Amino acid sequence: MGQYEAVIGLEVHVELKTKSKIFCGCPTEFGGEPNTHVCPICLGLPGVLPVLNKKVLEYAIKAGLAINCSIAEFSKFDRKNYFYPDLTKAFQTSQFDLPIAEHGHLDINVNGEIRRIGITRLHMEEDAGKLTHQGETISSSLSSLADYNRAGVPLVEIVSEPDLRSAEEAKAYLEMLKAIIEYIDVSDVKMEQGSLRCDANISIRPVGSKELGTRTEVKNLNSFRSVQRAIEYEIQRQIDQVEEGERIIQETRTWDENKGVTLSLRSKEEAHDYRYFPEPDLTPLVISRDWVEELKNGLPELPEAKKLRLIADHGLPEYDAGVITSSRTLADFYDKTVSLHADYKGISNWIMVELLKLLNAENMEISESKISPEGLAKMLKMIENNTISGKIAKQVFEEMFNTGKDPEAIVKEKGLVQISDEGQINAIVEQVIANNPKSVEDFKAGKEKSIGFLVGQIMKETKGQANPGVVNKLLKDKLNEL
Amino acid sequence: MELSTIHGLRDLLANREISAEELTNQALEKIEKIDDKIKAFVTVTKDEAIQVAREIDQKRRKGESLGPLSGIPMALKDNMCTEGIKTTCSSKILYNFIPPYSAKVYEKLLGAGSILLGKTNMDEFAMGSSTENSGFFPTRNPWDLNCVPGGSSGGSAAAVASGEAVFALGSDTGGSIRQPASFCGVVGLKPTYGAVSRYGLIAYASSLDQIGPFTRDVTDCALVMNAIAGHDSFDSTSAAVDYPDYTSFLSNDIKGMRIGIPQEYFGEGIEPEVEAKIREAINKLEELGAVVEECSLPHTQYALPAYYIIAPAECSSNLARYDGVRYGLRAEDADDIISMFSRTRNQGFGIEVKRRIMLGTYALSSGYYDAYYLKALKVRNLVKQDFDLAFEKFDCLLTPTAPSVAFEFGSKADTLAMYKQDVCTIPINLAGIPALSLPYGLVNNKPVGLQLVGKAFGEGTLLRVAYTLEQNSEQTRLEPSLEGVK
Numbered sequence: 001m002g003q004y005e006a007v008i009g010l011e012v013h014v015e016l017k018t019k020s021k022i023f024c025g026c027p028t029e030f031g032g033e034p035n036t037h038v039c040p041i042c043l044g045l046p047g048v049l050p051v052l053n054k055k056v057l058e059y060a061i062k063a064g065l066a067i068n069c070s071i072a073e074f075s076k077f078d079r080k081n082y083f084y085p086d087l088t089k090a091f092q093t094s095q096f097d098l099p100i101a102e103h104g105h106l107d108i109n110v111n112g113e114i115r116r117i118g119i120t121r122l123h124m125e126e127d128a129g130k131l132t133h134q135g136e137t138i139s140s141s142l143s144s145l146a147d148y149n150r151a152g153v154p155l156v157e158i159v160s161e162p163d164l165r166s167a168e169e170a171k172a173y174l175e176m177l178k179a180i181i182e183y184i185d186v187s188d189v190k191m192e193q194g195s196l197r198c199d200a201n202i203s204i205r206p207v208g209s210k211e212l213g214t215r216t217e218v219k220n221l222n223s224f225r226s227v228q229r230a231i232e233y234e235i236q237r238q239i240d241q242v243e244e245g246e247r248i249i250q251e252t253r254t255w256d257e258n259k260g261v262t263l264s265l266r267s268k269e270e271a272h273d274y275r276y277f278p279e280p281d282l283t284p285l286v287i288s289r290d291w292v293e294e295l296k297n298g299l300p301e302l303p304e305a306k307k308l309r310l311i312a313d314h315g316l317p318e319y320d321a322g323v324i325t326s327s328r329t330l331a332d333f334y335d336k337t338v339s340l341h342a343d344y345k346g347i348s349n350w351i352m353v354e355l356l357k358l359l360n361a362e363n364m365e366i367s368e369s370k371i372s373p374e375g376l377a378k379m380l381k382m383i384e385n386n387t388i389s390g391k392i393a394k395q396v397f398e399e400m401f402n403t404g405k406d407p408e409a410i411v412k413e414k415g416l417v418q419i420s421d422e423g424q425i426n427a428i429v430e431q432v433i434a435n436n437p438k439s440v441e442d443f444k445a446g447k448e449k450s451i452g453f454l455v456g457q458i459m460k461e462t463k464g465q466a467n468p469g470v471v472n473k474l475l476k477d478k479l480n481e482l
Numbered sequence: 483m484e485l486s487t488i489h490g491l492r493d494l495l496a497n498r499e500i501s502a503e504e505l506t507n508q509a510l511e512k513i514e515k516i517d518d519k520i521k522a523f524v525t526v527t528k529d530e531a532i533q534v535a536r537e538i539d540q541k542r543r544k545g546e547s548l549g550p551l552s553g554i555p556m557a558l559k560d561n562m563c564t565e566g567i568k569t570t571c572s573s574k575i576l577y578n579f580i581p582p583y584s585a586k587v588y589e590k591l592l593g594a595g596s597i598l599l600g601k602t603n604m605d606e607f608a609m610g611s612s613t614e615n616s617g618f619f620p621t622r623n624p625w626d627l628n629c630v631p632g633g634s635s636g637g638s639a640a641a642v643a644s645g646e647a648v649f650a651l652g653s654d655t656g657g658s659i660r661q662p663a664s665f666c667g668v669v670g671l672k673p674t675y676g677a678v679s680r681y682g683l684i685a686y687a688s689s690l691d692q693i694g695p696f697t698r699d700v701t702d703c704a705l706v707m708n709a710i711a712g713h714d715s716f717d718s719t720s721a722a723v724d725y726p727d728y729t730s731f732l733s734n735d736i737k738g739m740r741i742g743i744p745q746e747y748f749g750e751g752i753e754p755e756v757e758a759k760i761r762e763a764i765n766k767l768e769e770l771g772a773v774v775e776e777c778s779l780p781h782t783q784y785a786l787p788a789y790y791i792i793a794p795a796e797c798s799s800n801l802a803r804y805d806g807v808r809y810g811l812r813a814e815d816a817d818d819i820i821s822m823f824s825r826t827r828n829q830g831f832g833i834e835v836k837r838r839i840m841l842g843t844y845a846l847s848s849g850y851y852d853a854y855y856l857k858a859l860k861v862r863n864l865v866k867q868d869f870d871l872a873f874e875k876f877d878c879l880l881t882p883t884a885p886s887v888a889f890e891f892g893s894k895a896d897t898l899a900m901y902k903q904d905v906c907t908i909p910i911n912l913a914g915i916p917a918l919s920l921p922y923g924l925v926n927n928k929p930v931g932l933q934l935v936g937k938a939f940g941e942g943t944l945l946r947v948a949y950t951l952e953q954n955s956e957q958t959r960l961e962p963s964l965e966g967v968k
Binding site for chain 2: 040043044045046047048049050051052079081083085088089090091138139144146273275276277280281282283
């Protein structure tokens with residue numbers, strides 16, 4: 001990249017997980033047969049009027065507070081007018097010049113450096129319906145099917161300042177934003193289900209320049225990976241363009257995941273004039289300071305604060321604390337387990353190594369696995385009181401992960417209980433010594449290493465269930481007696 | 483049973499001197515007999531009406547409790563949604579639209595026991611002052627079939643004036659209840675913005691639209707208001723205030739009441755004979771003990787231009803949903819989505835609707851918003867302030883309702899001349915306050931209307947003044963001969 005610097009801002013749409021839609025009582029549930037979660041209001045039939053769902057306002061204020069915004073005392077809705085068949089009223093009820101929250105920021109950590117990313121605004125709006133074209137595009141199709149189940153599902157749009165300088169920073173910002181929204185529990189923030197959506201505004205400029213270059217807006221970023229790849233591609237495309245002496249055209253581009261390129265959608269000249277004006281069917285919002293204060297006090301501990309606490313109070317390494325607090329479900333799992341069994345580092349290790357390994361292998365969220373904090377805590381206690389060995393515990397853990405069974409039941413069922421009985425182990429020790437005279441001789445000759453082989457043989461004979469401490473002690477005693 | 487009132491019929495019904503079914507049949511027969519000339523109705527709901535009437539009669543026989551308007555046949559302007567009954571806004575674009583839900587006012591009237599005779603004709607999407615802009619056919623004035631009934635609620639006004647319906651509801655965005663009430667010689671009230679739920683009223687200009695009654699006298703106006711006014715949680719702009727019993731204001735006494743006469747509503751543009759009639763009414767009020775004084779509403783002249791920015795701006799957005807995708811007309815010869823939109827709208831909307839959509843689209847366009855829409859909002863505030871100041875001094879104001887009596891078809895072909903029909907009524911919508919049109923005498927055998935204007939939620943004062951005038955002057959009770967239709 002050398003002499004160029006990228007300037008990136010993200011527009012993130014977050015679907016709020018209220019039970020009902022923003023202006024009517026229809027359910028917001030994902031899925032459902034087409035056009036079954038609809039009523040005259042979200043269908044925009046002639047004569048209907050909107051009534052704001054107060055939960056939407058509450059969630060938007062919470063989200064605004066969590067990303068350090070100031071909450072407006074006076075806010076209003078506006079109409080964004082454009083024709084498209086997924087809009088039932090031919091306008092989207094949104095917020096234009098008086099959004100509910102403004103002037104926030106997020107601190108992100110990229111390669112050990114903390115960067116503060118400004119947040120311009122957060123506003124409320126309604127989602128549109130979903131079109132399924134019978135051909136490639138709406139213009140090349142003879143018909144399109146419209147499903148309005150999603151029409152009127154509440155969204156907040158969070159617009160960042162153009163403070164991001166690389167695809168990596170953009171990804172870190174998005175991950176932090178997702179974690180925060182997940183923590184305050186106002187959205188499922190699942191990119192693959194569309195409850196978290198992201199558009200990127202990208203421009204380049206010579207390093208040191210203060211002026212902003214002409215930007216393009218890249219849409220259709222459906223995963224964290226595509227956000228990073230699309231931004232990387234678009235930055236390089238713009239640099240190549242400029243290097244070739246061409247100008248960047250202000251336009252909207254779409255990310256083609258399969259081809260790994262961005263493609264032009266429409267230029268600025270074709271851009272809509274949305275003719276925003278205040279929504280006359282909704283009265284302006286006057287937000288009481290007491291309510292804002294109440295919501296602020298009710299916010300849970302956010303990821304950054306939690307991370308610092310786990311480092312300071314639980315003695316976790318910074319990396320581990322960062323990973324555990326990066327998602328609310330993981331952090332909750334840690335918290336719950338810790339409350340049952342206060343072995344911070346032990347629990348952290350089991351999460352960092354075994355749990356994440358299994359989750360990644362299955363490409364699962366922790367909520368989809370069957371493991372419970374109770375199960376993990378119980379299993380750790382079984383290790384501590386020598387019921388099972390650490391090695392056996394890995395088997396038990398995997399079984400809990402897959403079946404959700406109680407660790408004691410698993411151990412009993414599979415006969416995995418640790419053998420600590422000296423008489424029982426002694427018999428095996430004697431047998432292994434008798435069967436491996438060469439190793440015994442090596443040991444006598446001073447080759448300390450060969451004891452490891454003998455231990456391995458004993459563990460093999462006991463299917464790994466022998467208590468390693470007892471095995472070591474008895475073996476050494478026996479060898480010394482010889 | 484010619485030209486009966488709600489309060490008169492109510493007693494006959496209660497005493498079982500007439501049944502709801504008989505009354506409904508009489509109304510339906512009358513519609514059958516004269517409506518091919520008047521053309522007040524777009525849809526007549528004969529079977530449904532008789533069905534409902536029978537149910538009410540049965541309830542009465544069983545001694546079950548009955549709503550206050552039980553058995554009274556009425557009509558609704560065709561921009562109020564009626565579940566299962568075609569609701570067209572007199573527009574080709576909604577020629578086949580059958581709503582799956584009902585407007586709040588219709589639910590309330592049904593709950594009060596009222597019987598729907600049908601849906602009345604209007605200027606398409608309530609845009610116009612003569613009902614000539616109906617996408618289907620014009621309505622004629624029962625007083626003179628060569629004249630318009632006024633508009634946009636011309637069908638409702640004509641239905642009540644001709645005795646087809648006992649009362650009717652209309653909607654008023656810039657005068658669409660009061661001006662036709664004036665032209666047809668009936669009582670018309672535009673309530674305070676927010677006093678009657680707009681849920682289910684097909685929007686023209688949301689911040690100005692308000693539903694109100696057409697009745698044959700002031701008492702009926704209060705009775706209908708009792709049935710339709712009130713807070714509605716389905717309408718965010720509905721006012722959560724205490725709503726009075728409107729009949730409690732019907733006292734024959736205005737002694738000491740202070741009435742302002744805004745000079746801007748008289749003189750140029752107002753027909754001298756109309757003004758003379760209004761002056762007669764003023765004298766009568768003074769005789770009856772009111773304190774009458776001239777006053778000024780200095781921003782009146784800016785109200786009309788401000789209205790023709792705000793209303794079209796809102797309409798351009800409100801009417802955008804008629805795109806042929808989900809209901810109503812869809813052009814058949816389209817080759818892609820854009821041409822489907824534009825052909826549907828081109829075929830479905832009439833010229834006045836198109837004119838206002840274009841006006842509004844322009845006024846909201848980027849680069850013009852501040853100069854037009856924002857400025858119009860500021861003017862709106864000034865107009866409102868004028869009224870606020872006046873009401874510090876006066877209990878109500880009195881003006882002509884319209885500059886003229888009913889005019890002949892086609893005589894206001896000039897768009898601006900037609901727009902000026904609403905010069906006396908538009909400022910009231912901008913201010914969101916109530917106003918009532920009361921018949922007061924005839925000019926060339928056509929009714930004149932006077933307009934009483936009150937402060938927000940001051941409908942009671944208007945009813946009291948109108949009732950007192952009605953009790954003391956024959957000029958307020960007008961009945962067309964209906965010679966042309968017999």
